[in-house]
Amino acid sequence: MATERLVVIGGDAAGMSAASQARRLKGPDELEIVAFERGHFSSYSACGIPYWVGGDVPERDDLIARTPAEHRERGIGLRTRTEATEIDVAGQRVRSRDLESGTDAWTGFDKLVIATGARPVRPALPGMDAPGVHGVQTLDDGQELLDTLARTSGRRAVIVGAGYIGVEMAEAFIKRGYEVTVLNRGEQPMATLDPDMGRLVHRAMDDMGITTVRGAAVTKILTGGDGRVSAVATESGSYPADVVVLGIGVEPETTLAGAAGLPLGVHGGLLTDLAMRVRGHGNIWAGGDCVEVLDLVSGRERHIALGTHANKHGQIIGSNVGGGYATFPGVVGTAVSKVCDLEIARTGLREKDARAVGLQYVTTTIESTNSAGYYPGATMMTVKMLAERRSGRLLGVQIVGGEGAAKRVDIAAVALTAGMTVEQMTALDLGYAPPFSPVWDPILVAARKAVTAVRGAG
Incomplete structure (x- = not known):
């Protein structure tokens, strides 16, 4: 059996996760892997850069999960400081430029993974x-x-x-x-x-x-x-x-893909099927910040640049390239952040998102604490919840508050993925002890209030 060649464009989360997973499934005698990365680094946490700049993360290398040398030791031909400059879809080849020497070269492929990420606006x-x-x-x-x-x-x-x-x-x-x-x-x-x-x-x-x-x-x-x-x-x-x-903000880096005639969505990201295969192209996959994904709540495509999605995309692509089978069903739009001691979280739809897709909804907002009010160090949080009018289906949750606020949004993310109503949420068996939550968790308090709003709206 002839050895196939996989070419990967992009050496960070999606690209190198795909390459690594494909290598686990197929050895070098079955699959040669060549990856192009225009920067100096690979497999790093871009989300950690602000914390490195601010001094919370002491060293740059603390953000690197796997170096180019480590990838090469695992049988992946990663070429750093090498920028892909053209994709020839019909000819199944990629043109690249060595940024140190300025020389160009063509590399043929049997399978191609596009993981070009996003660029700052x-x-x-x-x-x-x-x-x-x-x-x-x-x-x-x-x-x-x-x-x-x-x-x-x-x-x-x-x-x-x-x-x-x-x-x-x-x-x-x-x-x-x-x-x-x-x-x-x-x-x-x-x-x-x-x-x-x-x-x-x-x-x-x-x-x-x-x-x-x-x-x-x-x-x-x-x-x-x-x-x-x-x-x-x-x-x-x-x-x-x-x-x-x-x-x-950022936008999908799809300059190469667009020039090659590959399908792009309304946000400029590549369009893929559930297996992360570029639509209409059986041997080309794409993942990470350069693609658009299905929003499971609104039913529309959207662009979300997050390392969590990129790593999942890479695993799915690598499994499919390596002869396995995996799919990525979509997202609910969960994200967390912080500014100093304030934690910020959201999942699902905002009010304007719900209006844009024609959903009628009710909203509720509550204030609560991250732990029992009498427990030392209890801090406040505000929880806003959107539910569909009549059906009571959960549509979105936003949380702003002190320590322990942000990760509570994961409860709502699971409920959204499961398609739960706010009434069903009120019966969730969540963990309780005074250091961690009031008897009624803030998410459940918001859900109870949302149930009342849904009933009041008829």
Whole structure:
């Protein structure tokens, strides 16, 4: 039997999980594996970069799960500092460029995995490419940012955008002793929450000494005589900056895939079937931040850039490439974050998401504590719950609060995946002891109130 060749584009979570799983199932005599990674690193936690920048994670290498050398020892031909520049679907080959020597080469494939990830949104505004302006998506990006901080004596940081990356980087700079300004185009930070819950995050950021500017549409990056960033200009004023971090969000990196004619969705991500195979192409798979996935609650495709999904995609792809069988059914949109001591969580639909797909709903909001109120150290949390009118089906949950708030969202994520109603949730047998929860867990309190709202709505 002739040896097949698998080519993987992308050396992080999805790509190397796929390569590693395929290697477990097929040896080098059956499957040759070649992987291209344009950066210096492989299999690292991009989600951990803000905590490395902030000093919670002491060393860069603490974020690396498996080095390029370790992958090579396991029979995977990982080529770092090598960028894939073209996919020839009909010819079953990939063109790549060695970024050190500048030489190009074609590599044929029998099977192809596209795991090109996502790229930070970088608006086409004057000065956006000036030294001192950083996106933070890869480990190389994080290293470049830290190198800039080491060379810069000023202590003023401006964060453009107040999503997950924005608030996490704001915390990182507060911990480094910087004066931090967050410029947010919306009215409240964390647009993944409803505005009433985002208001709680805004209030907490203010209390932490973070200046959050609402309705701040950036118009350009101002530079000094040395060409470096000096300020960020908005429609209403400018804000001095020694370093700027873009936290506007990310978009699928599908430039190669689009140029090759592969199918893209409304969010710009690759479209796959349940086995993570690119639609219409029997020997091409895709996973991670470059794909769109099915939202199990709304029934629509969406783009979610999370390492949890990327690793699952890689395992599924590797199993299918290696001759096994696995599927990825979809997501419910669960995400957690924090800014200093405030924990932030969401799963399922926001109010505007429910309206967009034509769902009628009720909402309830409750305040509770993470432990029994009499137990020392009890902290407050706010839980917001959305349920479908009439049926009572759970549609979404958002939580903002102190220690122990964020991971409670996992209860709601399981309920959403199971298609439970809020009335069914009230009977969940959750763990209780005074150090961990009140007698009625906050999730159950919110569910009970949601049941009343559903009944009241007829």
